[in-house]
Amino acid sequence: MSPLSSYNPEPHVVLFPFMAKGHIIPLLHLARLLLDHRATVTLFTTPANRPYIDQSLSDDDITIIDLPFPVNIPGIPSGIESTDKLPSMSLFLSFAKATKLMQPNFENLLQTLPHVSCIISDQFLHWTFESATKFGIPSLGFNGMSAYSSAICRDASVNGLLSLHESPDEPFTLTSFPWIKLTRNDFDYPFNKRDPSSPLFDFIVDIYKALSNCYGLLVNSFYELEPLFVDYLNRESKPKAFCVGPLCLTRPQKVEPVLQNKCRWIQWLDKKLAQGNPVLYVAFGSQAEISPTQLTEIAGGLEESKVSFLWVVRKSGTELGEEFEDRIKERGMVVKEWVDQKRILEHEIVQGFLSHCGWNSVLESICSEVPILAWPMMAEQQLNAKMVVEEIKIGLRVESRNGIIEAESLKNKVKELMEGENGNEVRKRVKEVAEAARNSIKDGGSSWHTLSQLIKEIHLQN
Numbered sequence: 001m002s003p004l005s006s007y008n009p010e011p012h013v014v015l016f017p018f019m020a021k022g023h024i025i026p027l028l029h030l031a032r033l034l035l036d037h038r039a040t041v042t043l044f045t046t047p048a049n050r051p052y053i054d055q056s057l058s059d060d061d062i063t064i065i066d067l068p069f070p071v072n073i074p075g076i077p078s079g080i081e082s083t084d085k086l087p088s089m090s091l092f093l094s095f096a097k098a099t100k101l102m103q104p105n106f107e108n109l110l111q112t113l114p115h116v117s118c119i120i121s122d123q124f125l126h127w128t129f130e131s132a133t134k135f136g137i138p139s140l141g142f143n144g145m146s147a148y149s150s151a152i153c154r155d156a157s158v159n160g161l162l163s164l165h166e167s168p169d170e171p172f173t174l175t176s177f178p179w180i181k182l183t184r185n186d187f188d189y190p191f192n193k194r195d196p197s198s199p200l201f202d203f204i205v206d207i208y209k210a211l212s213n214c215y216g217l218l219v220n221s222f223y224e225l226e227p228l229f230v231d232y233l234n235r236e237s238k239p240k241a242f243c244v245g246p247l248c249l250t251r252p253q254k255v256e257p258v259l260q261n262k263c264r265w266i267q268w269l270d271k272k273l274a275q276g277n278p279v280l281y282v283a284f285g286s287q288a289e290i291s292p293t294q295l296t297e298i299a300g301g302l303e304e305s306k307v308s309f310l311w312v313v314r315k316s317g318t319e320l321g322e323e324f325e326d327r328i329k330e331r332g333m334v335v336k337e338w339v340d341q342k343r344i345l346e347h348e349i350v351q352g353f354l355s356h357c358g359w360n361s362v363l364e365s366i367c368s369e370v371p372i373l374a375w376p377m378m379a380e381q382q383l384n385a386k387m388v389v390e391e392i393k394i395g396l397r398v399e400s401r402n403g404i405i406e407a408e409s410l411k412n413k414v415k416e417l418m419e420g421e422n423g424n425e426v427r428k429r430v431k432e433v434a435e436a437a438r439n440s441i442k443d444g445g446s447s448w449h450t451l452s453q454l455i456k457e458i459h460l461q462n
């Protein structure tokens with residue numbers, strides 16, 4: 001059967017997340033949300049990503065199809081099929097471009113599926129939009145970003161603001177949002193260069209061209225959070241933006257409570273709750289690379305702050321040494337495993353989040369009513385941090401000197417967030433924003449309504 005040959009009375013959506021945890025997780029929430037909107041869902045992934053997806057969707061009736069990940073890609077060790085497992089993020093472009101080799105297999109399998117109403121895929125898999133067009137299937141792109149960041153990137157680039165000044169530190173004002181001042185340093189490579197020409201720039205141009213032919217862009221956000229920026233995107237750019245988030249508020253999986261209680265960090269949080277000691281959660285997402293020098297400064301700042309903390313250390317945790325863990329063991333916990341971050345943020349004793357401001361972390365923090373201490377590191381995180389601190393005012397920001405956040409400065413900011421007046425202000429504000437988030441995803445709320453309408457619109461096209 002071809003995708004066009006058999007009509008299905010229920011919408012059938014094909015989902016294809018990019019192979020990075022920060023991109024897979026929101027689309028798994030979306031998969032469950034689509035089931036709640038009475039769609040059937042087929043999800044494409046690769047064999048090494050399959051176990052995580054199987055486990056996350058174990059309760060749900062979703063067809064999962066594996067496509068072999070391309071082999072013999074220079075620099076990419078065999079068996080690595082997710083960006084968080086890459087030896088270095090400098091391999092990102094080779095990794096992302098390699099996925100295009102999956103296109104023939106994807107198209108062959110697509111033709112074996114029952115009628116497909118729509119393909120939702122990540123912008124880093126932009127060749128899937130081409131496949132959708134080839135088979136006459138409407139496609140929706142997903143970029144994992146806020147409307148604020150997408151709008152700022154567009155405004156700065158179409159108005160030539162990124163090449164205005166010689167120095168990357170020189171501030172400029174956005175044309176469409178004159179209250180926002182930025183420097184080129186607020187943008188990641190290659191946009192922090194006056195001349196961004198580079199293979200990565202060409203890849204991004206290809207993405208934007210491909211996206212402009214999609215039916216829409218799904219935004220993991222809610223209209224009430226950033227109306228001006230959503231309106232800007234819908235006025236100035238193509239395709240239309242549809243806010244359907246926060247996706248992390250989708251109904252959770254049913255997990256056996258017995259299994260959940262096994263994690264030692266949740267038990268530790270329970271103990272802190274019993275003692276009445278508020279905890280700062282410290283984590284920098286799935287891909288951040290932190291130098292040993294910076295790691296030592298973080299350890300010093302957390303130790304000297306005297307605040308209780310739960311720190312998820314990823315790749316380079318070994319440099320901290322056992323002495324550090326011994327010294328802080330009454331007050332702090334260092335975890336080197338993968339954790340259920342959402343569950344940690346939802347624990348009532350967690351009252352602050354030192355975060356790199358990946359967009360999923362920002363949304364999870366908002367929805368858990370936890371204010372943020374923003375420490376952006378890469379990608380669009382500088383823009384997210386600016387939004388968190390200046391636009392929606394749910395966080396404070398760390399200060400760097402010569403590219404390093406020093407222990408003393410971090411200590412002061414941690415104390416300000418956890419114990420200070422400014423911390424109290426942002427804590428109050430995040431509760432208001434969380435309520436608006438919860439309202440948006442309720443039946444009748446803005447995000448719920450947008451997704452319902454979108455599914456109807458797309459289904460009518462079939």
Ligand SMILES: O=c1ccn([C@@H]2O[C@H](COP(=O)(O)OP(=O)(O)O[C@H]3O[C@H](CO)[C@@H](O)[C@H](O)[C@H]3O)[C@@H](O)[C@H]2O)c(=O)[nH]1
Pocket residue numbers: 021022023025143144145284285286287288312337338339340341342357358359360361362364378379380381
């Ligand atoms: O031990 C861990 C570590 C992470 N997470 C989850 O992993 C996701 C991480 O996503 P995010 O916070 O957005 O960080 P990154 O992994 O760094 O995300 C990439 O993708 C995001 C979405 O496009 C961008 O906003 C970021 O800048 C980019 O680095 C979140 O859902 C976390 O809850 C866990 O559950 N357990």
